[in-house]
Amino acid sequence: MGVVFSAFSLSGRPASVFALCLLPCAFICLVPCGAEAAQAPHASHRLAPIPLDVVTRPVTVREGIGRAHDDTSTTSKEAQGLYDQGLAYLHSFVWIEAARSFNAALKIDPAFALAHVGLSVAYVELNRAADARKVIDAARTRAPALPDHDRRHVDARVLQMAAEDAPADAAKLAAYRKALDAAVAAFPKDVEFLLLRGMAESPDPAERGQGSNAASAKYYERALALAPGHFAARHFLAHAAENGGQQSPALEHSAAYAKQVFNVPHARHMHGHNLRRGGRIFEAIAEFEAADRLHREYVKREQIPAEYDWHFEHNLGLLATSLQYTGQMKRAATLMKAAFDLPTGLLVQAFNKREWPMFLRSRGRLQEAEAAARMLAANPHPVIQATGHIELAHVMLATNRWADAGTSFNTALKLLRTTPGGAIATNALLALQGELSLKTAERAKGRATLDEVTKRLRAAPGPDAWSQALFTLESMARAARQVGDWELAGRLARQMLEHDPVYAGGHYALGLVAERDGDTATATTEFGLAIKAWAKADPDLPELAEIRKKLR
Numbered sequence: 001m002g003v004v005f006s007a008f009s010l011s012g013r014p015a016s017v018f019a020l021c022l023l024p025c026a027f028i029c030l031v032p033c034g035a036e037a038a039q040a041p042h043a044s045h046r047l048a049p050i051p052l053d054v055v056t057r058p059v060t061v062r063e064g065i066g067r068a069h070d071d072t073s074t075t076s077k078e079a080q081g082l083y084d085q086g087l088a089y090l091h092s093f094v095w096i097e098a099a100r101s102f103n104a105a106l107k108i109d110p111a112f113a114l115a116h117v118g119l120s121v122a123y124v125e126l127n128r129a130a131d132a133r134k135v136i137d138a139a140r141t142r143a144p145a146l147p148d149h150d151r152r153h154v155d156a157r158v159l160q161m162a163a164e165d166a167p168a169d170a171a172k173l174a175a176y177r178k179a180l181d182a183a184v185a186a187f188p189k190d191v192e193f194l195l196l197r198g199m200a201e202s203p204d205p206a207e208r209g210q211g212s213n214a215a216s217a218k219y220y221e222r223a224l225a226l227a228p229g230h231f232a233a234r235h236f237l238a239h240a241a242e243n244g245g246q247q248s249p250a251l252e253h254s255a256a257y258a259k260q261v262f263n264v265p266h267a268r269h270m271h272g273h274n275l276r277r278g279g280r281i282f283e284a285i286a287e288f289e290a291a292d293r294l295h296r297e298y299v300k301r302e303q304i305p306a307e308y309d310w311h312f313e314h315n316l317g318l319l320a321t322s323l324q325y326t327g328q329m330k331r332a333a334t335l336m337k338a339a340f341d342l343p344t345g346l347l348v349q350a351f352n353k354r355e356w357p358m359f360l361r362s363r364g365r366l367q368e369a370e371a372a373a374r375m376l377a378a379n380p381h382p383v384i385q386a387t388g389h390i391e392l393a394h395v396m397l398a399t400n401r402w403a404d405a406g407t408s409f410n411t412a413l414k415l416l417r418t419t420p421g422g423a424i425a426t427n428a429l430l431a432l433q434g435e436l437s438l439k440t441a442e443r444a445k446g447r448a449t450l451d452e453v454t455k456r457l458r459a460a461p462g463p464d465a466w467s468q469a470l471f472t473l474e475s476m477a478r479a480a481r482q483v484g485d486w487e488l489a490g491r492l493a494r495q496m497l498e499h500d501p502v503y504a505g506g507h508y509a510l511g512l513v514a515e516r517d518g519d520t521a522t523a524t525t526e527f528g529l530a531i532k533a534w535a536k537a538d539p540d541l542p543e544l545a546e547i548r549k550k551l552r
Contacts, residue, residue: 048345049127050308055099057302061085064263066092066231070192072114073150079108079115086118087192091232092264093208095125096308113139114150117157124164124206127345136161149190152183156196163205173205194223195232198240212240231260231267238270243461250274258287265291265298269315272322273463279502281326282536288319307343316342317352321467324359327504327537327544333359340372350384351424357391358471361398362478370395383422386415390425390432394475397439409436427456431472435479438488447488450476454495470500477509486516504533508543515550527551 061081068087074080086101099122105115116139123132136157143154156179163172180197187193198219199207209232212220217240224233234257241250251274258271272287295312299305306312316339323332340356353376360369373395377388389412396405412429416422430453438446453476457469477492490513496506511526527547534544 050096050345052128052131054304054308055096055122055126055128056103057100059085059097059100059104062097062263064261065089065094066261066264066267068192068232070114070190071149072112073147074105074109074112074114076109076112079105079112082108083112083115083118086115086122088232090118090121091195091209091235092261092266093125093210093311094264094266094309095122096304098122099126111142113142113146114153117153120157120161121208124161125208132161149187152179152186152193156180156183160200160205167205173200173203176200176205189226191223191227191230191233194219194226195236198223198236209236210239212236212243214240214244216240229256229260231257234260235267235270238274242274242463245461247274247278251278263294265294265315266311268294269311269318272318273467276318276322276325277463277466279500281322281502285319285322285326288315288322291315292319307345310344310346310349313339313342313344313349314352317349317355318464318467321355321471324471325503325505327534327541329363329538329541333363347381347383347421348424350379350381351387352468353384354387354391354428355468355471357395358475361391361394362471362475366395366398382415382419383425386412386419386422387425387428389415390428393432394435397435402440405436409433427453427460427472430456431476434476438479438483438485443483443485447485450480450488450492454492458495458499466499470496470503470505473499474505474509481509481512486513489513490517502533504530504537505543507533508547511547524551 059082062085065085066088067084068091069084070087072080072083074083082101082105086098086105089095089098089101099119102115102119102122106112106119109115116135120132120136120139123129123135136154139154140158143151146154156176159172159176159179163169163176166172177197177200180193180200183193184190184197195209198212198216199209201213201215201219202211204211217237220233220237220240224230224237227233234253238250238253238257241247241253251271254271254274258267261267268287268291272284272291275281275287276284291311292315295306295309295315298309299312316335320332320335320339323329323335336356336359340353344350344353357369357372357376360366360372370392373388373391375388377385377392379385379388389408393405393408393412396402396408409429409432412425412432416425416429430449434446434449434453436446437443437449454473457465457472460466460469473492473496477489477496480486480489480492490510493506493509493513496503496509500506507526507530511523511530514520514522514526527550531544531547534541537544
């Protein structure tokens, strides 16, 4: 990851050192119960800007990206076509290609105000805030001479940017919504205004569609009625359904979106999300693989570094964890390591790199897990440093380095308390705190903390949080078994199966508990279900070998 690593003491000391900061309420109170870091890759989460020479490269007209259109005042048919392409890319979160398309339109028509508006959105998402202000200022300069439709777009974007700069100011978000309400009233058949108004229902003024909610859906439905089959309305309706836990409509809309937008990796990836949550894991893997192929073709064709497109690493991680889910650990390890090694410009993706040391811990590869955790702990960003210390503490607990585990916990706690964006690691730190208490004779406190983590994990909205919750629950159940707390292990195993009834690891965990309780019938049933779910697992998967030995 291109960072310099620090050295840490690895000496083991008695568990009595844990009187340090293990106060459950101290960290629970950092964010509201159930709060979850946003998964949408907004500019506030981006760690580095995309170079200007990349987003100003020439671009051609593309197929298979979905069709968007908004009537504008440009007199150039070519510029209008490139603008529409930019809109289509915005609606699929493809920020680089959106910026290239808007820039190409402006080369043809430098006075094209709505191209400046679209470009301001792309630039914010690419962490080019100063450039975003320049282009929106150019649009504002031309606004008085624009027709009403175009001027309303400019005015609304100006208000949105003001709200983005002050996300805690409810009045600014309300002003933006009011402007969009007026625009929708003036142009009731304008699909783009309706889409924007749906996004504006989110409490995040920088919302681009990924955080859509139930209140957003009515605007997207209106857009769909005006333009039947509109891919963007389908896309955002899928996100709204996902975030509301409505799996059936999410799958319906994402399938339609993926069919229309077959050349955009995010569309295939998103449908994979919903297939996975619907228990169709092998179909999900096929969609993630299709998205990966599209990514690699794009990187090769356009000569743009893979790490510049946030979708690439994210999809690679989902593909890897889906293979892990099916027991294909060897291939999962290769892809997860590749995702871990890939540079990233997004905080949320840097945080998600913890999946690699978590995976290594789950496979008993503790030395490698420690090395990966140290890489995260050496990251320049404090939140990722904290994430590294969380993972270090888990490894140290597994190797009986109690005092060092406590020190790493306290380091992570201090970093997260004092750093903006620290809420993203709330559940990870709480899970560690529960395990620390569980393994240091504070079992009641550990149980209570892990029960709290379980509620938070299962309440978190969105498909990414849903899939990540499963492996965290599995890790917690493993910790409970290691300390002999079989009651807690059973409770966590049942939570895993409530969360995902077909996961082999959940059936395996419940089978182990049933065997320990002397419930041979349940153990046999659960182990049989695990074997069935691991039908395509690595032939030498240790869990399968263990189950078969037990059943014999």
